[in-house]
Amino acid sequence: MDGVVDGGRALIVTADEGLLDEVLRIAAAAGVEMAHCREPTSRTLWRTAPVILLDAAQVRAAAEARPARRPGIVVIVDADPPEAMWELCVRLGVDRTLHVHRDEVELIELLADSVRDGPADGRCVAVVGACGGAGASVFAGAVAFAGARSGRPALLLDCDPWGAGLDVILGVEHSPGLRWSDLSATAGRLPVGELVRALPRIRLGPAGISVLAHDRETVHDLDPDVVDVVIDAGRRSGAVTVVDLPRPPGPAADRVLERCDLVVLVVPADVRGCWAADRICRRLSGFDVAVGLVVRGPSPCGIGADDVAGSLGLPLLAQMRAESGLANELEFGLSLASGGRRPLLKAARRVLAELDRPA
Known part of the structure; x- marks a missing residue:
């Protein structure tokens, strides 16, 4: 596991360094620090992060890990996702899918909102x-x-x-x-x-x-x-x-x-x-x-x-x-x-x- 292990921070799950750099740039624009996992293996972070940004390439691995259902899961794509991904998203309880470039403003608002209500460490x-x-x-x-x-x-x-x-x-x-x-x-x-x-x-x-x-x-x-x-x-x-x-x-x-x-x-x-x-x-x-x-x-x-x-x-x-x-x-x-x-x-x-x- 890479990055900061902190359940009070928004979480990005990706092994793609390019996507990670883009998300961290967007997070900096929102004034938010993020935790990072290369794979969806930390049940503690999955349970406690205020919002989870999940790389589309990690959706299958996340579904197979069978984590607890929770709100605040957003799949991040940089191209049109395959049809098979949508069924997996339903199984995971994904809230929505956002494009890392086209939906940058929405991502900034989402991340800013994740820390606006409080310390997220309840x-x-x-x-x-x-x-x-x-x-x-x-x-x-x-x-x-x-x-x-x-x-x-x-x-x-x-x-x-x-x-x-x-x-x-x-x-x-x-x-x-x-x-x-x-x-x-x-x-x-x-x-x-x-x-x-x-x-x-x-x-x-x-x-x-x-x-x-x-x-x-x-x-x-x-x-x-x-x-x-x-x-x-x-x-x-x-x-x-x-x-x-x-x-x-x-x-x-x-x-x-x-x-x-x-x-x-x-x-x-x-x-x-x-x-x-x-x-x-x-x-x-x-x-x-x-x-x-x-x-x-x-x-x-x-x-x-x-x-x-x-x-x-x-x-x-x-x-x-x-x-x-x-x-x-x-x-x-x-x-x-x-x-x-x-x-x-x-x-x-x-x-x-x-x-x-x-x-």
């Missing part, structure tokens, strides 16, 4: 429970609170249409703002600033928590392409994006697993939780993503957090003891704006430390 963590009642949704909210308390913007996504709703857990179900159904026709890139201002928001620190949940009237599966552009917006804003993931597999849940940087599996320290967690682990093994474990106590039969981690073969990120007043608090909305020594926040901060750890 991270995404998905939280999933081993079984019903594991506390995954509450823990997802805690991770968002921990991110906001650290001074970073937090974007909290409720991807489980059949749950009570993260907005209910956080007490913002009556707050005005966009819900998933309002984004059903979204395509391409979402303006980050407009999205953040349009969502229900919890004011906390300089950034706060933006919450995207389901409305009360309609329940339907999420469009994975809509999930894609929202995660992309979170990355471009530099936010910590926290996804409350449903246990059953589906197109939207699978897309999150393809795009996120870390999956946190929340497991109760009991026999039922361990058996259920083993099934979830088998599902997660099909994705190229880091998985860590959070164990919630108390255990009715003395199962330790290390025992759970050992049986599942997963790294233990944190263990939590029960909080006596939590059930009552959730009747009015979880609030972790204070009380930094609470078990939920301690565990959430350990997850954020793992999320920020270099790969």
Whole structure:
């Protein structure tokens, strides 16, 4: 791999030195620095770059590598491409094709826009429970609170249409703002600033928590392409994006697993939780993503957090003891704006430390 390995920069994938020089010249005109790969082999860069310029000669190799689908892939050509390329572009989810000379102005605007919204270094963590009642949704909210308390913007996504709703857990179900159904026709890139201002928001620190949940009237599966552009917006804003993931597999849940940087599996320290967690682990093994474990106590039969981690073969990120007043608090909305020594926040901060750890 050549060039700068930096997931916050636009990425050019080409082995053609002449094309590379042309693209870097255009990037300089846009005031943008770029990362470079000769081949589409870096899954990290593919996942985190705000925009990918893919040499038409590399389209087949990219399709055969089967990377995660994502928005912001643009194929660069310097001649009329062969007909066979179009089917491969559809498989990759390519947004559009641009000519390196004829579309130079559009390329400059595209690259300038890729850095205009923010630092493009946001991270995404998905939280999933081993079984019903594991506390995954509450823990997802805690991770968002921990991110906001650290001074970073937090974007909290409720991807489980059949749950009570993260907005209910956080007490913002009556707050005005966009819900998933309002984004059903979204395509391409979402303006980050407009999205953040349009969502229900919890004011906390300089950034706060933006919450995207389901409305009360309609329940339907999420469009994975809509999930894609929202995660992309979170990355471009530099936010910590926290996804409350449903246990059953589906197109939207699978897309999150393809795009996120870390999956946190929340497991109760009991026999039922361990058996259920083993099934979830088998599902997660099909994705190229880091998985860590959070164990919630108390255990009715003395199962330790290390025992759970050992049986599942997963790294233990944190263990939590029960909080006596939590059930009552959730009747009015979880609030972790204070009380930094609470078990939920301690565990959430350990997850954020793992999320920020270099790969």
